[in-house]
Amino acid sequence: MLVWILFLLCQVGAPALAQDLCQRDAPNGYKVRISLKTALGEDAYEWNQSEMFFFQATMAFAMRRHFQMETYNVDNIILCVQTSRVSFWFVVTSPDNTTMLIPKADVEKAVRMSRHRINNAFLLSDRTLEFLGIYPTLAAPVNPDTPPWLIVFGVVIGAVCAGIIALLVSSLLQKRRKEKGMTEDGQDEEDMQVKGVENGINLDGTYNRGFTDDDRFTKL
Amino acid sequence: MPEEGMEDSKGGEERPKWNNKAEYLLTCIGFAVGVGNVWRFPYLCQIYGGGAFLIPYLIALVFQGLPLLYLELAIGQRLRMGSIGVWNSISPYLGGVGVASMLVSFCVSLFYNTIVAWVLWYLFNSFQEPLPWSQCPLNHNNTGYVEECVESTPVNYFWYRQTLNITPNMETSGSLQWWMVVSLATAWSIVYICFVRGIETIGKAVYVTATFPYLVLTIFLVRALTLPGAYEGLIYLFTPDWEILKNPQVWLDAATQIFFSLSVAFGGLISFSSYNSQKNNCEKDAVLVGVINSATSIYASIPIFAILGFKAHTNYVTCLNGNILALTNEFDISDMNITVENYEQWFDSLNGTHPSRVSDLKLKTCDLQTFLDQSASGTGLAFIVFTEAVISMPGSQVWAVLFFIMLFSLGLSSMFGNLEGILTPLHDLKLVPKWMPNELFTAIICLLLFLMALIFCLGSGNYWLEIFNSYVGSVPFLIIAFFEIIAVAYIYGIGRFSDDLEFMTGHRPNIFWKVCWLVISPLMLFVVLVAYVAVQAQTPPTYAAWNPDYVNFPNTEVLPYPDWVFAICVLLSSVPVISIPLVAIYRLICCMSGRHSKDSLHNNPNPYANEDYVVELLL
Numbered sequence: 001m002l003v004w005i006l007f008l009l010c011q012v013g014a015p016a017l018a019q020d021l022c023q024r025d026a027p028n029g030y031k032v033r034i035s036l037k038t039a040l041g042e043d044a045y046e047w048n049q050s051e052m053f054f055f056q057a058t059m060a061f062a063m064r065r066h067f068q069m070e071t072y073n074v075d076n077i078i079l080c081v082q083t084s085r086v087s088f089w090f091v092v093t094s095p096d097n098t099t100m101l102i103p104k105a106d107v108e109k110a111v112r113m114s115r116h117r118i119n120n121a122f123l124l125s126d127r128t129l130e131f132l133g134i135y136p137t138l139a140a141p142v143n144p145d146t147p148p149w150l151i152v153f154g155v156v157i158g159a160v161c162a163g164i165i166a167l168l169v170s171s172l173l174q175k176r177r178k179e180k181g182m183t184e185d186g187q188d189e190e191d192m193q194v195k196g197v198e199n200g201i202n203l204d205g206t207y208n209r210g211f212t213d214d215d216r217f218t219k220l
Numbered sequence: 221m222p223e224e225g226m227e228d229s230k231g232g233e234e235r236p237k238w239n240n241k242a243e244y245l246l247t248c249i250g251f252a253v254g255v256g257n258v259w260r261f262p263y264l265c266q267i268y269g270g271g272a273f274l275i276p277y278l279i280a281l282v283f284q285g286l287p288l289l290y291l292e293l294a295i296g297q298r299l300r301m302g303s304i305g306v307w308n309s310i311s312p313y314l315g316g317v318g319v320a321s322m323l324v325s326f327c328v329s330l331f332y333n334t335i336v337a338w339v340l341w342y343l344f345n346s347f348q349e350p351l352p353w354s355q356c357p358l359n360h361n362n363t364g365y366v367e368e369c370v371e372s373t374p375v376n377y378f379w380y381r382q383t384l385n386i387t388p389n390m391e392t393s394g395s396l397q398w399w400m401v402v403s404l405a406t407a408w409s410i411v412y413i414c415f416v417r418g419i420e421t422i423g424k425a426v427y428v429t430a431t432f433p434y435l436v437l438t439i440f441l442v443r444a445l446t447l448p449g450a451y452e453g454l455i456y457l458f459t460p461d462w463e464i465l466k467n468p469q470v471w472l473d474a475a476t477q478i479f480f481s482l483s484v485a486f487g488g489l490i491s492f493s494s495y496n497s498q499k500n501n502c503e504k505d506a507v508l509v510g511v512i513n514s515a516t517s518i519y520a521s522i523p524i525f526a527i528l529g530f531k532a533h534t535n536y537v538t539c540l541n542g543n544i545l546a547l548t549n550e551f552d553i554s555d556m557n558i559t560v561e562n563y564e565q566w567f568d569s570l571n572g573t574h575p576s577r578v579s580d581l582k583l584k585t586c587d588l589q590t591f592l593d594q595s596a597s598g599t600g601l602a603f604i605v606f607t608e609a610v611i612s613m614p615g616s617q618v619w620a621v622l623f624f625i626m627l628f629s630l631g632l633s634s635m636f637g638n639l640e641g642i643l644t645p646l647h648d649l650k651l652v653p654k655w656m657p658n659e660l661f662t663a664i665i666c667l668l669l670f671l672m673a674l675i676f677c678l679g680s681g682n683y684w685l686e687i688f689n690s691y692v693g694s695v696p697f698l699i700i701a702f703f704e705i706i707a708v709a710y711i712y713g714i715g716r717f718s719d720d721l722e723f724m725t726g727h728r729p730n731i732f733w734k735v736c737w738l739v740i741s742p743l744m745l746f747v748v749l750v751a752y753v754a755v756q757a758q759t760p761p762t763y764a765a766w767n768p769d770y771v772n773f774p775n776t777e778v779l780p781y782p783d784w785v786f787a788i789c790v791l792l793s794s795v796p797v798i799s800i801p802l803v804a805i806y807r808l809i810c811c812m813s814g815r816h817s818k819d820s821l822h823n824n825p826n827p828y829a830n831e832d833y834v835v836e837l838l839l
Contacts, residue, residue, distance in 0.1 A: 018516075021573035033549065083552035087680045138365075149344035153402060156344075167416045168659055181399060 021101060022080040022091045028101040029091040030111075031132040036086065039128035047086045049121075052079060055090075058121050063092060066110035070095055095176070108134050234421050235300060236495050241422035247492055248293075250430035250633025251484050255602075258433075258539045258630065262457070262521035263597030264477055268470045274518070276465065276474035281514050284744045287479045288734035289489070290506035290702060291708055296490035296722045299385060302644030306494075307704075308710045314804030315497065317703045321487035323796040324696045325641030328486070330668055331688040332638055333411065334597070334676040336631040339406040339624050342603060344403070345440035345635075346620035353378035354611045372774035375608045381764045383603070387679035388767040388777075390785055391406040394679015395821060408670040411635050416664050417642075419495055422636050430634040435518055436626035440619075442822060447613070453529015456592045457521065472755070480693070485700040488637030491644035492531030501725045504732075518751055523599075531609035532591035534830030539586035541562050546581045562605050598693075599682075602627060639665075683763055687785070691792045695756070698749040699797045705745065709737045761786055 032055075034046040036096040045051070056077040058059060072095055082088040092102040111118070111134055119129055126136035237243040265273045292431065304318030345352050356369035364370075369377035380386050387394040416423040443448050464470055483489065493502060538561060543559045547570060558566045571578045596605045602623075610620045643665060644651060652661050676685050708717055716735060721727045752796045764776035781789065 035555045084550065084554045085552040086555065087552055138362065148348045149341070152344040152347050153406060156340075157299045157406055157409065160413055164409070164416065167413065167421070171417060171657075171659060196242075208300070 021093065021099070022078040022089060024081045024089060026091055028104050028107070029089045030104070030107065030134065031087060032088050033132060034122070034124065034127040035128040035131040036085040036124075039124050052082075052088075054078070054121070057089065058118050059092065062110045062118060063107075066106070067112050106135075112137070124206060237497070238419060238495055240425050241500075242287045242418075243426060244492065245508065246426040246430040247419075247422060247633075247636060248428050248489060248505070248509045249512050251317050251488055251637030252345065252481065252509055253430070253494070253516045253630060254431070254481075254634035254810060255512065255518045255630045256477075256481055257629055258520045258524065258627070259445065259599075259601040260479065260578075260597055261481070261517040262524045263595055264473055265521055266457055266595050267474065269464035271458045271460035272458070272462050272464055273474065274451065276471045277442065278514070280471075280475040280478040281510060282668060282746075283736060284475060284748075285484075286486045286507060286510045287733060287741045288479075288705065289482055289510050290503060290733065291705065291737065292484055292489045293502040293506050293718070294491040294494035294721055294724065295510075295708060297496045297500060297724060300494045302491045302494060302646075302648045303641065305491055305644035305648040307707065309390070310585065311802040312807045313705045314711065314800070315807065317521050317805060318487065318699060319799040320696065320700050321485060321490075322642055322645045322701065323489065323799065324636050324692060325486050327692040327792065327796065329635065329638040330673045331685045331692075332631065333407050333635055333669070334404060334673055334681070335684060337400065337407040338599070338603065339627045339631060340406055341399065341403040342607070343621065343624035343628060343800050346624060347616055349617065350836075351607075351611060351616055351620060352382070353607050354616070359569070362687065363412065365403065367766045374500060375604050375607070376612075376774065379603045384682050385679055386682055386766050388769065389765050389779055390683045390763070391782060396674065397679070397681075401823065404670065404673060408666050408673075409638065412663060412666045415633070415639060415666070416637065416659055417490075418658060418662075422640075425634060426636070429629040432555060432629045433515075433626045434519075436622050437523055438510060439622065440523035440527070443613075443619070444523045444530065447526065447530040448525035449530040449533025451529065452533065452588065452592065453525045453527070454522065456529065457525040468751070470754075472537050472748060472751050475744060476694070476698075476752060478514075479701065480508060480697065481517065483564060483634065483637055485697045486637060487645065488640035491640045491832075492637070494644070497805060498724055500735075502745065503565035503721070503725050503729070521686060524606075527609050528595075528605065531605065531612070532594070534609070534612045535591045536586055536588045537821070539584055539591075543583045543586065545581060547578075547626060550577060550581055570766065610761055628742075649682070683765070686763060687789055688792065691789045692796070695749070695753060695793050696796045698745060699754065700750060700799075702742065702745045703739060703800060705742050709742065714738060729730070761789065 020188055034047065036047060053074065056074045056079065059077045060072040060074055063076070072092070074092045076095055077090055077096070078093065079088050079090045092107050094100045111131055115126070115134075115136065119125055122129055165220070227664075230565070234758055253618060265271075295310070299309050301309065303321040304315065307318035307321075307450075320460070353375045356365035356374050359366050366377070366382060370378075383400075385394065385397050412423050421605050456823065496502075540560050540563055544560075544563060547553070548555065551570060551574075553566075567578075567583075585654040594605075605621065607620070610616050610623065611728070613619050643662065646661075646665075647658075652658075675681065678684075709715075714737060717730050719738075761781045762778050765779050767777045768775065770777040
């Protein structure tokens with residue numbers, strides 16, 4: 001009988017004790033804030049007791065992962081002050097002694113270690129599953145070996161240089177062809193002059209009309 | 221009437237010719253339509269009462285812009301020389317106008333291509349995911365973001381620190397920024413490749429550079445009109461505020477905007493039209509170029525303002541969301557119960573029940589009108605405001621690349637005219653040695669300009685560019701244009717000019733053109749010049765410096781110009797135009813002493829100028 005009364009007292013007292021351990025602004029507790037609709041929009045699931053249980057299980061897993069020797073259980077994670085935000089407070093008790101709380105620093109280390117796993121368990125991110133007081137580590141910037149802009153610059157400058165060289169070479173070849181044409185046949189020279197240069201390349205040298213082939217006009 | 225054979229008497233050198241009319245028109249349009257049409261006109265429209273600004277703008281176009289444009293194209297086509305040769309031919313005493321044109325084109329080429337280099341730098345950086353100006357970089361020990369970036373914005377940080385690496389003031393020059401030098405080298409190489417064979421290659425290049433901006437503007441128009449907030453932006457832009465027309469500053473800015481937008485007085489338009497055949501209807505060309513330039517400005521302002529409206533809307537929603545999050549977290553309200561639509565009701569009810577808690581949150585006041593009022597022009601519009609808008613658009617890289625390629629085309633086609641205003645006069649002055657091929661000469665000029673423009677790649681380069689932009693790119697042009705119109709209308713004579721126009725176009729100019737050239741345009745130019753100088757003299761010479769150690773950072777610190785810098789500003793404004801009186805005095809001295817000068821001027825005799833007769837008169 002006595003044992004039975006003691007057992008009843010424990011059942012009543014334990015939650016009451018747990019209530020004392022977990023409260024708003026508890027020195028060893030953390031506030032968690034979850035924004036389901038922001039993260040998932042239409043696919044947001046409902047936050048109910050099962051989800052709370054899942055959270056307890058995830059936190060127990062995180063504690064186990066960090067402190068590899070100790071076996072944490074769902075009962076070691078105590079939740080309280082739940083609001084419709086969704087936000088709540090939680091504290092972690094030691095598996096050996098349920099009245100002793102794990103210090104804040106250790107809980108933080110455990111959370112940091114498994115943050116990625118905890119986020120993924122709930123399909124959330126660092127921004128939508130917040131542990132107030134535990135700042136997410138900033139993502140390391142992607143630093144490629146060659147800055148991408150240098151690659152684009154290389155392509156552009158290569159094309160431009162190739163174009164300049166091609167144009168200069170073709171100008172040179174054209175000039176040489178013209179000089180060869182001038183020395184070989186005076187007729188060609190006059191035809192070119194008469195047609196006029198439409199494309200803008202200045203002819204070097206002076207055109208002397210006195211040396212045109214006058215025979216052209218007398219062959220009627 | 222001089223015969224057409226006259227131009228062949230220049231020792232047999234054929235003047236280069238345009239392949240077809242389209243190339244010539246596209247080159248002129250490309251020269252006139254520049255980055256100012258995209259980033260200066262919409263800003264002016266916004267601050268000067270939206271649709272009401274179009275009235276002074278169009279009046280200035282009709283009475284000042286078109287006559288000047290027609291005049292330049294006509295004299296270039298008739299006299300078939302660059303700016304120096306043309307003004308020497310009209311009157312030897314006014315040869316200084318051509319020299320001034322060339323000097324001003326030289327200075328403008330320096331800083332304009334630097335802007336093109338900045339556009340290229342942003343273009344190269346647009347091929348990354350995520351865009352480098354969308355987030356702050358981490359500091360040295362990866363504990364947080366760089367402080368300068370956090371205090372201002374990532375976009376500002378990318379522009380001032382990672383692009384310019386700007387110094388806190390003008391006295392500190394800083395060092396050469398190698399990435400800027402590289403971009404500048406690319407810009408000058410691309411300009412050179414288009415100039416390699418003179419107008420042959422320019423004519424090909426303008427098929428792309430002059431038409432591509434219109435394609436991009438249309439794409440942006442379609443995209444921008446589907447964005448939220450675009451409608452508010454357009455209403456804000458075009459709502460006319462008729463009261464603003466009473467402010468003389470509006471008329472002054474409209475006249476100066478039209479003037480600088482058409483790129484007259486650079487000498488480039490004279491050079492381009494000198495490659496035409498003489499029997500070309502330059503009246504139609506002038507009207508076409510002028511109208512297309514203004515139409516482009518108006519057309520460009522529509523997508524720009526739609527996108528600015530979108531940006532204002534995005535900033536407004538972000539501001540509201542910040543407040544909503546603060547309220548939701550403080551009062552533990554269910555997630556997403558407070559939305560942008562019902563924010564007001566929630567705020568009122570919460571403020572009524574818990575005013576102290578609400579005021580402790582220090583919520584920001586979010587007003588869409590305030591965000592719309594944040595206007596910007598010039599490099600601020602392109603590199604800060606627009607890049608910020610592009611981040612919020614889906615597919616940011618595509619829009620960024622399109623935008624910067626458009627700015628690059630606009631800048632490149634304007635550079636053609638700037639450089640042509642330097643090269644053609646030098647060719648006509650026969651300063652090029654006979655043995656040097658044109659390609660080499662162009663390369664030397666481009667290299668010289670590149671080396672001189674390296675000062676804009678220093679840490680304080682942006683401050684110097686602003687100085688060049690304000691002092692070289694303003695008053696000298698007004699003075700040159702004024703002398704141009706006086707020279708043609710009064711010294712050359714409106715009768716002789718009408719005869720030339722009849723020879724070229726087939727009909728004499730009608731009364732409108734004559735009245736403009738004789739009275740209206742010179743008067744308007746004179747008034748604008750005097751008013752501009754008066755306004756400039758009243759504003760103290762200061763500049764806005766980006767100083768991270770400033771008390772009110774991220775606001776820019778307003779500093780006065782040091783004395784030596786101000787002296788340079790005055791020099792920049794006066795040295796180009798000092799050649800006008802200098803050349804006049806020199807010629808006067810030559811003539812008074814009675815010497816027959818054997819300079820190149822008299823190798824191309826103007827049939828109307830008979831020196832013997834003139835000397836007799838003076839005696």
